[in-house]
Amino acid sequence: MEIRFKSSECNGRELVKSFNKDFETSFLSEKEYSDFKHSGSGIVKEIHLNNAFVLFQDQNIQNSENHTIQVVQNHPVFLLQIVIDGDVTFSFNENICSEFNLNKNMYNLFYIPPSKNVYKYLNHKKRILNIYFTAPFLECKMGTCFLKNSKKYQQAKKENELCCFFNKGLVLNRQLRNIVNDFLTCSYGGVIKQSYLESKLTELLLIALASNDSDSIINKLRKEDRESLVRIESYIRSHLETELSIKNLSELAGFNTSKFKTVFKQVYGIPVFQYITSLRIEKAMQLISKHDYTIAQASYEVGYKNPQHFTVAFKKKLGYLPSQLINNGQ
Template sequence: MEFRFKSSTCIGEELVKSFNKDFKISFLSEGEHSEFTGGVTGTVKEIHVDKTFVLFQDYTSTDIESHTVQVVQNQPVFLLQYVLEGELHVALHEDASTALTLGKNLYTLFYIPKSTYVYKYSSDKSQVLNVYFTKSFLESKMGTGILKSSKKYQKALKKDQPCSFFDDGLMINNQLRNIIKDLLTCSFESIIRQSYIESKLAELLLVSLTSNRSLGSRKKIRDEDKERVSSIEDYIRTNLKEDLTIEKLSQLAGFNTSKFKTVFKQIYGIPVFKYITSLRIEKATELILNHGYTIAQASYEVGYKNPQHFTVAFKRQLGYLPSKLLN
């Protein structure tokens, strides 16, 4: 199996990656690329463990019109793609009629046959996680049902065409963000690092695709409503210190409180208050561990006026007291 990556902004020749069948490998292989032209800065990290190949693209561009990546692959693959920042357009053979778009905070599962396709980045900041694997890996984790029951996949297979299992994309909820963060910031070494990364990739696949089963039975959410709630999720992340009431967030979204709570839970899988609490605990933990904040200081920075209330919420969610972080 071979991939050829040709970036419009990369220095030197195209990146060629060759793999054994089904991405099989007995060790952990990692690499990083950071030489770009055309006003692009950033990194591309690659991780190859048994049966999966991962690319994490983190770009900043001053000329988004010229930033494209062409990919040529000589075997069919599946791709779980997560857009953490920016917006990404994928077109087969540079044919605009085949273009699929994935916006910020969205992910999807692609089937891609042997083909040439082009990624076009349309934002000045892009963070995209790509997880490649084959049919055998998917079926070893999920069984054969997910492919047999997908009419899109069966049609694409017959016509030898790519397809997206979730056209509009699914929202990247807090659980998925945490898994991705754990995957990309793993601090273990040697065999433990390999085992940890493999377990996180399996967890990412299972959570991403089983979440869709519950979403599939829900009422379809309008694109406009998704965008509104996504903007509120951004607002929450950057304003954890504020008093984030349902009434205030609903007003910012342009919904009544009932609709806001319903749509938010449909998209992110948990009630808005649980989501806010989870973000606050995550941020406070980071402040304590990485920036030397006391528990009282950290709790104040994430919106708790009383440190005891933070301690109760922390213990309820994680099962131990925040004082354990200090040890």
């Protein structure tokens, strides 16, 4: 099995990856690339686990107009693509008439037969997690009925065409974001790291693909409402230091307050204020543990006017004091 990645951002440099059947391997393999001096900054990280190959792109590109990656594969694969930041257009077999779009804070599952495909990135910044695997791995995790009951997949397989499992994509909710973050920031080593990453990958796959209720909710929303909800979630993330009220967020989304609270909880799994608190504590943890912020500095940075109020919220959610982050880091 072989997958070739050819990127326009690296002067046409081609990355060729060869694998055993079904991505089989007995050990964890990791590589990282950061040679983007003439086109931008960031990293591309690859992780090869047993039965899965993961490619994580975290980059800032100088010229997004011609930013493309061509992917050629000689074996059918499944791709779980998670767009944390940026927007991507996927052209199957280089045919611009069969394009699929995936926006920020969304994900989708694709079945891709042997083909030559092009991914075009529409923003300067991108953070995208691509997880490749084959049918036996998916059936092992989700059961054989997942594929047997998918008429779209069965038809696509028969006609050697691409299959997009979720027409409009699904929202990357907080639960999935946390799993993705755990997967990408694992600090273990050796065999423990391999076991941890494999367990997190299984958890991510199960929760992402078992989101039938969320899919139904999203599909029932008008396109404008769905886009508004994703936009507001992004707005919340980028304005954690400000006062965020239900009234203002509802107005920005174009909903009345009742509808906004109801739909937000249905799609993201928890009430909006609980979601905001979780994001604030998550960001504060990173500022304290990775960027040497004091507790007071971190609390102000995520919107708490009183550090004591932040400490109370932190302790209530996680069961320990934020000062322990500093002590553990020494």
